[in-house]
Amino acid sequence: MSSVATATRTTEKRPEAPKGRSRIAKLLATQQLQIVFVLLVIYAIFAIMRPETFPTLYNLRGIVVNTSILAVLGAGMTLVIITGGIDLSVGSVLVFSGVIASKTMVAAGGQGWGVAALGVAVAGACGLGWGLLNGVLIAKLNIPPLIVTLGTLGMALGFSQIITKGVDLRDAPDVLVNNIGFGNVFGQVPWISVIALVVVIVVGVLLHRSRWGLHVFAIGSNAEAGRRVGLKVDRQLIGVYALAGLLAGFAGLLNLVFYQSTTIGGQTQTNLNVIAGVVIGGTSLFGGVGTIFGTIIGLFIPAVLQNGFVILGVQPFWQQVVVGAVLVAAVYADQTRRARALRGGRSTGFRFPFLNPHGTTPTKEQS
Amino acid sequence: MAPVLQARGITREYGHVTALAGADFEVEAGEVVALIGDNGAGKSTLTRILSGTDLPTSGEILFEGEPVTLGSPVAARELGIETVYQDLALAPHLSPVQNMYLGREVMKHGLLGRLGFMDKAAMRAGSRKAFDDLGATVRDLDGPVGGMSGGQRQGIAVARAAAWASKVIFLDEPTAALGVVQTRNVLDLIRRTAANGIAVVFISHSMPHVIDVSDRVQVMRQGRRVATFRTADTSMEQLVGAMTGALEGSTA
Numbered sequence: 001m002s003s004v005a006t007a008t009r010t011t012e013k014r015p016e017a018p019k020g021r022s023r024i025a026k027l028l029a030t031q032q033l034q035i036v037f038v039l040l041v042i043y044a045i046f047a048i049m050r051p052e053t054f055p056t057l058y059n060l061r062g063i064v065v066n067t068s069i070l071a072v073l074g075a076g077m078t079l080v081i082i083t084g085g086i087d088l089s090v091g092s093v094l095v096f097s098g099v100i101a102s103k104t105m106v107a108a109g110g111q112g113w114g115v116a117a118l119g120v121a122v123a124g125a126c127g128l129g130w131g132l133l134n135g136v137l138i139a140k141l142n143i144p145p146l147i148v149t150l151g152t153l154g155m156a157l158g159f160s161q162i163i164t165k166g167v168d169l170r171d172a173p174d175v176l177v178n179n180i181g182f183g184n185v186f187g188q189v190p191w192i193s194v195i196a197l198v199v200v201i202v203v204g205v206l207l208h209r210s211r212w213g214l215h216v217f218a219i220g221s222n223a224e225a226g227r228r229v230g231l232k233v234d235r236q237l238i239g240v241y242a243l244a245g246l247l248a249g250f251a252g253l254l255n256l257v258f259y260q261s262t263t264i265g266g267q268t269q270t271n272l273n274v275i276a277g278v279v280i281g282g283t284s285l286f287g288g289v290g291t292i293f294g295t296i297i298g299l300f301i302p303a304v305l306q307n308g309f310v311i312l313g314v315q316p317f318w319q320q321v322v323v324g325a326v327l328v329a330a331v332y333a334d335q336t337r338r339a340r341a342l343r344g345g346r347s348t349g350f351r352f353p354f355l356n357p358h359g360t361t362p363t364k365e366q367s
Numbered sequence: 368m369a370p371v372l373q374a375r376g377i378t379r380e381y382g383h384v385t386a387l388a389g390a391d392f393e394v395e396a397g398e399v400v401a402l403i404g405d406n407g408a409g410k411s412t413l414t415r416i417l418s419g420t421d422l423p424t425s426g427e428i429l430f431e432g433e434p435v436t437l438g439s440p441v442a443a444r445e446l447g448i449e450t451v452y453q454d455l456a457l458a459p460h461l462s463p464v465q466n467m468y469l470g471r472e473v474m475k476h477g478l479l480g481r482l483g484f485m486d487k488a489a490m491r492a493g494s495r496k497a498f499d500d501l502g503a504t505v506r507d508l509d510g511p512v513g514g515m516s517g518g519q520r521q522g523i524a525v526a527r528a529a530a531w532a533s534k535v536i537f538l539d540e541p542t543a544a545l546g547v548v549q550t551r552n553v554l555d556l557i558r559r560t561a562a563n564g565i566a567v568v569f570i571s572h573s574m575p576h577v578i579d580v581s582d583r584v585q586v587m588r589q590g591r592r593v594a595t596f597r598t599a600d601t602s603m604e605q606l607v608g609a610m611t612g613a614l615e616g617s618t619a
Contacts, residue, residue: 215469229470
């Protein structure tokens with residue numbers, strides 16, 4: 001969505017189409033700008049209140065590191081939500097993948113790069129497997145995404161606890177822990193964040209520049225229209241959930257080497273935190289609209305708040321209160337403005353697509 | 368000359384309901400055929416079958432004289448048959464260009480294309496040309512079509528079908544939700560498309576539009592074609608009479 005055409009239209013008479021152009025594009029741009037602005041304001045407030053501790057490179061590094069794993073999950077979640085779906089299972093899939101990867105690497109033995117590569121492959125495969133299961137159940141059996149991924153959330157976590165008997169595993173090869181878990185590039189930039197950034201950029205290019213990504217938007221916008229022009233909607237949906245699963249699996253490995261723990265009990269809110277970041281970043285729960293960039297900004301807001309409150313000595317639980325309020329406000333803004341931007345849109349009575357089998361909600365196209 | 372698309376004795380049953388009871392139909396290259404009939408007469412079912420979204424229970428479909436099976440919309444499109452559906456079937460969040468080429472994107476040459484990158488400039492130029500060819504007023508190629516007026520969206524849907532159809536276009540109630548000026552534009556689009564040698568099938572409840580734009584009128588009632596008229600030789604009374612069953616017969 002570029003803005004090339006704005007300048008050429010001013011002289012034309014527009015009897016029946018008042019400002020039709022790019023309402024959503026503009027809306028998206030404004031929403032993203034607003035959210036960047038919100039992030040900067042929050043950062044500035046903390047920086048003014050604690051100038052000697054908050055705006056330091058060291059502290060910023062901490063915030064970035066804490067956001068890195070969520071960003072990998074958020075990239076996948078953005079795709080899923082653009083299709084009009086949801087994935088509640090990411091936190092559990094992350095834990096499951098970490099558990100299996102840890103077990104496999106211990107069984108294989110050694111601390112070198114060979115076993116590390118094995119761990120990466122196994123973690124990715126686990127995530128891919130859960131993602132494929134999600135996708136097939138959603139696309140082929142037409143079970144609502146909310147229910148499918150609620151189911152796999154429980155299953156993946158349950159299996160993790162069965163395998164470990166509920167006790168966290170702590171084994172990860174030294175090369176991974178020392179390099180990726182704690183290592184830095186150029187002395188200051190953490191490897192884990194560099195890896196997350198690469199993942200996010202690759203997914204961003206895939207979504208915003210490739211045909212495959214265009215079809216993700218098309219399916220979220222009007223699945224039936226896609227079907228009629230010959231898009232393989234089912235296969236595309238399975239691909240999106242599989243990719244989200246793969247990323248969750250990879251995040252599981254990052255999580256394992258960063259915390260040196262499978263964090264079985266620590267991921268119960270991960271899915272909701274990621275969804276909140278995606279939505280705050282301007283991706284619509286109604287499908288068809290969203291950006292990876294917005295998601296990253298949306299994930300930084302809770303991280304900055306958390307960090308800032310800790311430094312201020314405010315109870316960090318306030319972070320949840322503020323993030324909750326920002327989330328509700330973001331969705332409300334999205335909903336009302338989108339209703340006005342799309343002709344025939346309704347301001348009330350929206351039904352969220354992920355509560356229904358895919359593609360069965362009334363399209364916003366009908367006038 | 369064989370009709371470009373012909374249906375013989377098409378039946379379609381949904382359980383105990385008979386939607387089509389041996390319907391015949393044909394359309395020739397470069398002509399506009401109006402398909403009319405009361406609600407439930409079988410127009411939409413016949414259109415769905417001829418555009419590949421539904422399969423007949425029995426009967427024969429001939430494309431340029433050869434029997435064909437239209438198992439899917441994709442199969443129909445490969446023969447050069449395009450359909451503009453009543454609900455337009457555009458993706459509201461995508462731009463006119465993206466909708467125009469959805470499912471048929473032009474890829475970049477070489478490695479980038481194989482990696483999934485699209486030739487956006489080519490698609491933009493192609494869309495511009497398609498809209499201009501049909502006189503469709505699409506002012507903005509980059510904004511989401513969901514924000515555009517009904518007339519513009521209709522123009523995009525018709526232009527998309529016209530650009531890809533090499534043989535036949537079905538238009539299901541293309542003027543149903545439009546104002547006077549926009550309706551005029553769509554009817555002009557239809558004439559221009561037919562002038563390019565494409566067969567146009569126009570389904571409508573509006574008798575003035577039917578008489579205005581069509582060369583022939585085929586009337587359906589109770590799942591059959593009951594009459595065919597040359598538009599020049601008929602009148603609104605005659606058409607309504609044939610639709611309601613007050614009048615039987617055919618003049619062409």
